[in-house]
């Protein structure tokens with residue numbers, strides 16, 4: 001586990017990965033709060049790309065949050081590190097370019113505990129940005145799962161439910177994505193329909209995205225919805 005060598009001055013890298021809604025941000029915030037309790041100076045960062053809930057906080061889907069700095073490039077993050085900082089948290093690391101790997105290594109070499117959270121896979125199930133390299137160099141890796149909204153099993157994948165079928169980055173939360181297991185994941189978005197219990201959203205989805213008649217399709221969607229118990 002990760003709780004070794006905390007009081008020594010050798011730095012190390014921890015990675016928290018998993019699908020959307022798997023609790024990566026909650027886990028990052030939990031570790032940062034523990035460091036604060038230990039009176040260690042912490043700094044939290046995220047890429048400017050992630051502007052979903054706040055530009056000045058790292059925030060979970062449950063509105064748990066701590067102040068953070070938004071940076072465009074990993075080298076900007078390096079410039080902002082205070083001399084007394086002992087722990088650096090980085091959320092949504094998949095949006096940074098590969099230079100985040102070197103930055104994490106430099107911070108660890110300075111004796112800092114680096115906690116990186118990010119999506120290991122994109123909506124098509126492909127390794128996302130610098131995450132594979134970060135996973136390779138980390139001392140400790142935690143892979144979390146969400147709950148599949150279709151069948152209730154552990155969800156390792158992120159389903160895009162609306163929008164582009166090709167662009168790797170579309171920033172959004174429950175309006176664009178849901179958690180799914182491997183069996184229920186539809187990477188090509190061929191048969192995908194949102195599972196949220198919101199008839200207005202379902203109807204809008206049917207009107208906007210489906211080739212069949214809206215009336216029939218929205219009725220189908222609502223009957224599918226009745227059989228579902230998640231989320």
Ligand code: ADP
Nearest residue numbers: 020021022023024025026060061062146147179
């Ligand atoms: P991540 O950073 O991995 O996207 P967060 O830490 O922001 O996730 O949010 C995790 C929270 O999301 C959970 O504690 C739970 O309340 C909520 N949640 C919503 N949908 C799901 C789901 N399908 N599976 C698990 N948690 C979910």
Ligand code: MG
Nearest residue numbers: 024025059060
């Ligand atoms: Mg998150």
Ligand code: ZN
Nearest residue numbers: 148151181184
């Ligand atoms: Zn499933």
